[in-house]
Amino acid sequence: MRAVVTRVNQASVVIDGEEVSRIGKGFLILLGVHKDDTEREAEKIADKICGLRVFEDEAGKMNVNPADAGAELLIVSQFTLFADCRSRRPGFSLAARPETAIPLYEKVIELCRARGFTVGTGRFAAEMQVFSQNDGPITILLDTKEL
Numbered sequence: 531m532r533a534v535v536t537r538v539n540q541a542s543v544v545i546d547g548e549e550v551s552r553i554g555k556g557f558l559i560l561l562g563v564h565k566d567d568t569e570r571e572a573e574k575i576a577d578k579i580c581g582l583r584v585f586e587d588e589a590g591k592m593n594v595n596p597a598d599a600g601a602e603l604l605i606v607s608q609f610t611l612f613a614d615c616r617s618r619r620p621g622f623s624l625a626a627r628p629e630t631a632i633p634l635y636e637k638v639i640e641l642c643r644a645r646g647f648t649v650g651t652g653r654f655a656a657e658m659q660v661f662s663q664n665d666g667p668i669t670i671l672l673d674t675k676e677l
Contacts, residue, residue, distance in 0.1 A: 531571045531634070532611040534560040537584055537668035541604045543652045544659040551650035556601035557582075558662045561638060562611025563631040565624055571674040572634045576641035578677055579603070584668050592668070596647070603642055606652035606660055607635050628655065 541558040543551045559579060564571070584592045585599035596603070609631065613620035626634065632654050642649050652658050 531564060531567050531575045531638075531672075531674045532562040533575055533579065533672040534608070534611065535579060535582065535670045535672060536662060537665045538604075539663040539665045541650075541660070541662040543604065543606060543650070544661070545653055545656050550653065551604060553602035553604045553648065553650050555599070555665070557596060557603050558660070559603060559605045560608035560611065560660075561605055561635060562608050563626040563634045564612055565626045565630065567626060567630070567634055567674070569634070569637055572637040573641060574674045574677055575672060576638045576645075578672055579638075580642060580645050580647065582670060584670065597645065602648040602650065604650040604652075605635075605639055605642070606658065607631065607654045 536558045538558045539555055541553050542549055581595055583595050585594035585596065585601065587593040609622060609625040612624040613622060614624060635654060639649050639651060
């Protein structure tokens with residue numbers, strides 16, 4: 531799995547002109563599922579996201595995890611994170627098919643909620659507009675093959 535984790539002051543998802551999800555301070559997470567991913571990768575990436583110490587402490591150092599910062603999460607499925615860009619037209623054969631990707635995407639959401647986080651979501655395979663007010667900006671790239 532791959533995730534682009536951005537610290538935000540607020541973020542939202544709009545589908546067909548309707549806002550379907552909104553968070554305040556927290557993480558906007560674009561989550562891509564690889565065709566070979568399993569629940570092990572879902573557990574690994576959820577653990578890393580929930581433990582990232584990128585919120586500032588009283589000394590202004592990035593030392594506080596999202597739970598202690600009172601952060602919320604907005605998780606949006608993003609198959610294009612596995613784009614093969616060797617040619618000018620990206621290929622997506624490394625991205626998981628929906629029958630694999632949906633349950634793993636939902637597993638990450640479930641694992642984050644089980645840790646007490648408020649988790650907003652996009653809608654799998656929907657045409658979405660994602661809005662965010664980045665904070666910092668702080669953006670972290672995660673790949674379970676490197677964790």
